Amino acid sequence: MRIAKSQALMFQSELLLLNAANHFYRRTRTRKDLKRVEHFRSELNRTEAALRKTGLDELALENGDFWLQIYAELIDCATASLDRMRSAMSSREAADRFETATDVQMLEELVAQWTSRMRLIRQSTADGGHNKV
Numbered sequence: 422m423r424i425a426k427s428q429a430l431m432f433q434s435e436l437l438l439l440n441a442a443n444h445f446y447r448r449t450r451t452r453k454d455l456k457r458v459e460h461f462r463s464e465l466n467r468t469e470a471a472l473r474k475t476g477l478d479e480l481a482l483e484n485g486d487f488w489l490q491i492y493a494e495l496i497d498c499a500t501a502s503l504d505r506m507r508s509a510m511s512s513r514e515a516a517d518r519f520e521t522a523t524d525v526q527m528l529e530e531l532v533a534q535w536t537s538r539m540r541l542i543r544q545s546t547a548d549g550g551h552n553k554v
Contacts, residue, residue, distance in 0.1 A: 436491065506528075
């Protein structure tokens, strides 16, 4: 259980780093900063996968509200980024629009995954924790 809690703290830290990178990218709009956002998003996904392997079932049941909050923050951050990316697409050149469109699609898929996981947590909580999250 200690490993899972440590990984949950790592997850929180990486979420903060992702939020900071997103904020910085919004100001600069440089490819370098977009790469940082992608890097932190990848690290966040890796940490989440590791956490799931080390006992997320127990942690999610004990801290369902924690995970609901984490996913809600991820969704809020991603939705704000999606809005900015979509509004900026029309002023970009064709190659940049295509690149941004693929980033938008990837981020939309992540939002869908996170939303699905929130539903599973809520369902598990409603079922008394009998279903795996």
